Amino acid sequence: xxxxxxxxxxVFNIFNYGFLALLSLMALFPFLNVxxxxxxxxxxxxxxxxxxxxxxFTFASYRFVFLRDEFxxxxxxxxxxxxxxAALSMLVTVLAAYPLSKEEKAFPxxxxxxxxxxxxxxxxxxxxxxxxxxxxxxILDSLWALVLPGAVQVFNCLLLLNFFRxxxxxxxxxxxxxxxxxxxxxxxxxxxxxTPVLATVTLFxxxxxxxxxxxxxxxxxxxxxxxxxxxLQTVVVKMNTSTFANIDPVQARLLSEISDxxxxxxxxxMATIPILLVYPFLQKYFMAGIVLGSVKE
Amino acid sequence: MxxxxxxxxxxxxxxxxxxxxxxxxxxxxNTQSTQTIESSATDSPSTQAASEENTNPLGKYDxxxxxxxxxxxxxxxxxxxxxxxxxxxxxxxxxxDLGIDMKINWSVVGDEPGGAGEQKLNIAIxxxxxxxxxxxxxxxxxxxxxxxxxxDLTDAIAKYASPLLKKFLAANDGLALKTGTFNGKVLALxxxxxxxxxxxxxxxRKDWLDKLQLxxxxxxxxxxxxxxxxxxxxxxxxxxxxxxxxxxxxxxYTGGLHELTGFLEGYHAYRNLWLKDTNGRLVYSGIQPExxxxxxxxxxxxKAGQIDPEFGVKDNGKVNxxxxxxxxxxxxxxxxxxxxxxxxxxxxxxxxxxxPYPIVSADDKPAIPSIGLGVNPESVNMGYxxxxxxxxxxxxxIKLANYxxxxxYGWETGGYNEEFHQPNPNPDGYGRWRxxxxxxxxxxxxxxxxxxxxxxxxxxxQNALKNLQAKGNYDIYQKxxxxxxxxxxxxxxxxxxxxxxxxxxxxxxxxxxxxxxxFFGSKTDTMVKKQSTLDKLQLETFTKILMGAVPVDAFDxxxxxxKKLGGDKMTQEVNDWYAAQK
Numbered sequence: 089x090x091x092x093x094x095x096x097x098x099v100f101n102i103f104n105y106g107f108l109a110l111l112s113l114m115a116l117f118p119f120l121n122v123x124x125x126x127x128x129x130x131x132x133x134x135x136x137x138x139x140x141x142x143x144x145f146t147f148a149s150y151r152f153v154f155l156r157d158e159f160x161x162x163x164x165x166x167x168x169x170x171x172x173x174a175a176l177s178m179l180v181t182v183l184a185a186y187p188l189s190k191e192e193k194a195f196p197x198x199x200x201x202x203x204x205x206x207x208x209x210x211x212x213x214x215x216x217x218x219x220x221x222x223x224x225x226x227i228l229d230s231l232w233a234l235v236l237p238g239a240v241q242v243f244n245c246l247l248l249l250n251f252f253r254x255x256x257x258x259x260x261x262x263x264x265x266x267x268x269x270x271x272x273x274x275x276x277x278x279x280x281x282x283t284p285v286l287a288t289v290t291l292f293x294x295x296x297x298x299x300x301x302x303x304x305x306x307x308x309x310x311x312x313x314x315x316x317x318x319x320l321q322t323v324v325v326k327m328n329t330s331t332f333a334n335i336d337p338v339q340a341r342l343l344s345e346i347s348d349x350x351x352x353x354x355x356x357x358m359a360t361i362p363i364l365l366v367y368p369f370l371q372k373y374f375m376a377g378i379v380l381g382s383v384k385e
Numbered sequence: 386m387x388x389x390x391x392x393x394x395x396x397x398x399x400x401x402x403x404x405x406x407x408x409x410x411x412x413x414x415n416t417q418s419t420q421t422i423e424s425s426a427t428d429s430p431s432t433q434a435a436s437e438e439n440t441n442p443l444g445k446y447d448x449x450x451x452x453x454x455x456x457x458x459x460x461x462x463x464x465x466x467x468x469x470x471x472x473x474x475x476x477x478x479x480x481x482d483l484g485i486d487m488k489i490n491w492s493v494v495g496d497e498p499g500g501a502g503e504q505k506l507n508i509a510i511x512x513x514x515x516x517x518x519x520x521x522x523x524x525x526x527x528x529x530x531x532x533x534x535x536x537d538l539t540d541a542i543a544k545y546a547s548p549l550l551k552k553f554l555a556a557n558d559g560l561a562l563k564t565g566t567f568n569g570k571v572l573a574l575x576x577x578x579x580x581x582x583x584x585x586x587x588x589x590r591k592d593w594l595d596k597l598q599l600x601x602x603x604x605x606x607x608x609x610x611x612x613x614x615x616x617x618x619x620x621x622x623x624x625x626x627x628x629x630x631x632x633x634x635x636x637x638y639t640g641g642l643h644e645l646t647g648f649l650e651g652y653h654a655y656r657n658l659w660l661k662d663t664n665g666r667l668v669y670s671g672i673q674p675e676x677x678x679x680x681x682x683x684x685x686x687x688k689a690g691q692i693d694p695e696f697g698v699k700d701n702g703k704v705n706x707x708x709x710x711x712x713x714x715x716x717x718x719x720x721x722x723x724x725x726x727x728x729x730x731x732x733x734x735x736x737x738x739x740x741p742y743p744i745v746s747a748d749d750k751p752a753i754p755s756i757g758l759g760v761n762p763e764s765v766n767m768g769y770x771x772x773x774x775x776x777x778x779x780x781x782x783i784k785l786a787n788y789x790x791x792x793x794y795g796w797e798t799g800g801y802n803e804e805f806h807q808p809n810p811n812p813d814g815y816g817r818w819r820x821x822x823x824x825x826x827x828x829x830x831x832x833x834x835x836x837x838x839x840x841x842x843x844x845x846x847q848n849a850l851k852n853l854q855a856k857g858n859y860d861i862y863q864k865x866x867x868x869x870x871x872x873x874x875x876x877x878x879x880x881x882x883x884x885x886x887x888x889x890x891x892x893x894x895x896x897x898x899x900x901x902x903x904f905f906g907s908k909t910d911t912m913v914k915k916q917s918t919l920d921k922l923q924l925e926t927f928t929k930i931l932m933g934a935v936p937v938d939a940f941d942x943x944x945x946x947x948k949k950l951g952g953d954k955m956t957q958e959v960n961d962w963y964a965a966q967k
Contacts, residue, residue: 131709131729131732131733132733134705134706134709134726134729134733135706135709135710135729135733136703136706136707136709136710137710157466215508216508216511216512219508219512220512220514223512223514229491305493305495305501305504305505306504306505306508308491309490309491309492310469310470310471310491310492311458311492311493311494312469321495321501322460322494322495322501323460
């Protein structure tokens with residue numbers, strides 16, 4: 089601790105904080121730019137004049153987005169998906185992690201089961217079998233298709249499993265002596281003691297559900313059923329102009345609307361807000377959860 | 386006790402969930418299977434009826450038949466509220482006029498190559514989950530043909546195609562149909578497109594030319610002079626050296642905007658065509674010595690600061706920023722640039738005068754633009770339509786194409802109905818034609834629009850406005866002349882009578898300028914395996930040469946690498962194909 093005030097320490101701190109500040113600014117700038125574009129005049133944005141401050145301030149883009157149903161339909165589906173998906177995922181993950189955290193004596197074949205789970209991290213069937221399985225299950229084009237296939241998050245399961253193993257064994261033994269069974273132990277001892285790791289895993293799941301877009305496009309049969317990120321993907325998609333040569337004149341007139349960056353920016357910004365709101369509240373658990381879960385005793 | 390109860394609740398909840406899930410899937414399966422039973426039941430009697438009945442191109446099925454397809458839309462498409470892919474004027478018309486009940490298995494937004502539509506369709510093909518009418522690009526067409534999943538359409542086209550459709554398919558020597566023909570059988574119906582529409586042109590700020598007292602470009606040396614002047618003589622007048630001579634995006638020679646195709650063609654170099662050499666053999670144009678000359682010139686221009694040094698990381702949209710903000714006054718592009726990005730430039734600076742020019746040559750031989758085959762092989766939505774092998778009524782797909790041609794272009798037959806194209810009036814720019822299950826656009830559509838507008842403006846020829854698309858553009862042009870409004874600007878510099886995008890295409894056509902790929906077969910085995918690698922090698926090498934990262938002589942190394950890495954084999958295969966065509 090003596091080195092705390094030494095010269096080299098101060099220099100180190102200056103550079104360290106300077107470096108970290110720069111790093112966070114780098115992460116912040118894209119956000120600010122998107123925000124500035126969303127609040128700018130259309131042609132100024134198209135000409136690339138907007139940097140970090142809006143040019144010719146206007147709320148027109150936000151008004152445009154608010155007047156369109158598509159954005160809010162998609163937002164609703166995304167919220168439904170996150171709530172249902174996170175609840176379901178947490179339930180099955182906890183239920184899988186608890187028995188696997190027991191020792192081989194208490195749960196014969198435990199290692200084998202654990203490896204079966206781990207196997208699915210390393211290998212998967214590929215896109216087509218994945219699609220066909222979901223199709224044959226008959227849940228294609230429904231919310232279940234987005235929620236059920238990824239319900240068991242094996243990585244989260246391992247985090248949880250490791251955390252459970254780190255809890256003092258004496259607690260469990262004492263509970264058994266008092267006549268508790270496994271359900272009681274899980275719900276009344278393990279779960280309450282594991283809030284940090286549970287919060288972390290919940291956050292992972294929520295963010296995962298919120299951000300995924302590819303499954304929405306593949307598994308949904310109509311753009312009206314897309315969750316928010318899939319919808320945004322269709323809106324923000326990069327222009328590939330190689331098929332434009334034979335464009336229809338009516339369609340061609342719409343081309344100038346594609347360059348409408350301000351509306352895109354407004355939608356992107358609105359889509360990030362919910363997650364931005366969740367993060368700060370879960371962050372304290374987030375760090376504790378990861379550290380605790382990763383250290384075995 | 387409490388614990389027991391909790392446990393029980395949990396178990397019940399779990400059980401309920403399982404029941405629910407299985408019930409859901411059961412229900413869906415049931416409806417599906419009844420559907421197929423129903424549709425096959427309705428199918429069988431009408432098959433017999435159809436085979437006995439006449440071959441009316443727009444004959445109605447009675448009782449109605451059921452067909453399925455999928456729809457791939459573009460991010461540009463906008464539809465009126467209440468009009469969905471499943472229910473719209475087209476599906477209603479199909480049922481009412483043709484007796485075809487069109488089911489849409491799925492729809493998706495994203496028709497760009499490699500986009501959501503292509504991916505979803507690839508999965509559908511791989512998992513054999515195909516509708517009756519399958520819209521595909523050339524790659525997927527070959528896949529379906531190779532796996533015997535495409536129905537033979539030769540008879541159906543011969544018997545059922547309407548005169549209008551036959552005319553569309555015969556355009557450009559019927560090359561489009563040939564690309565969908567395998568061993569003498571037509572296995573895919575191409576969506577006919579204008580081959581001339583892909584021709585390159587030069588867009589230049591005429592006001593800058595006048596300001597700097599430069600001549601209009603007649604030769605490549607004029608272009609080089611203009612590029613130099615636009616870089617060094619401060620065309621935008623802000624006393625800073627912040628403009629570039631010519632635009633370029635990271636795609637270098639594809640995309641139809643901010644690219645080099647037209648520039649290379651000024652040196653008689655073509656990026657990717659199979660052309661005949663002096664010995665009558667087909668050779669790959671991308672490795673010919675003309676290319677080296679053109680690349681050397683580009684390297685000089687880059688070194689002289691005439692090209693944005695950041696072009697390697699900029700896509701078209703990003704380069705547009707420089708055009709709109711008045712930092713770039715010349716670019717090679719296509720006719721549709723009139724709609725993107727030029728209206729934005731006009732909006733930002735109404736004094737910007739954009740004028741298109743035909744591509745120019747470096748020597749006394751004329752510069753000839755490369756043109757398409759009359760079909761768009763990369764488009765998954767507007768490429769080809771394949772009828773699934775084994776499904777009933779392949780002729781129904783031809784009827785649907787007839788129906789499209791009739792509704793969109795049938796001013797002679799009286800079938801034309803603008804309501805099928807778009808709502809009227811249409812202030813929000815909604816489209817309807819994209820709902821059609823099969824497209825059959827007129828390949829001469831755009832040039833006819835131009836010629837109609839020109840005849841009406843210059844000779845007051847009211848007869849020319851019988852083509853209602855020409856009339857629409859004529860009206861917008863007149864409005865622009867009167868109001869100079871931004872909304873009409875795009876159409877005005879696209880289809881207006883003089884110095885417009887389509888006037889350049891008209892010039893090419895009248896002078897018979899245009900060269901197309903002499904290889905129009907499906908991809909050979911080596912192409913399937915190696916072409917993407919070779920294309921990447923070509924793009925990387927050219928970009929490096931252009932940026933001066935390697936000397937121009939690296940081109941020779943590229944040529945020998947290209948040959949070694951599969952190019953020689955490809956050349957052999959292409960020539961074998963060519964010999965078989967004769």
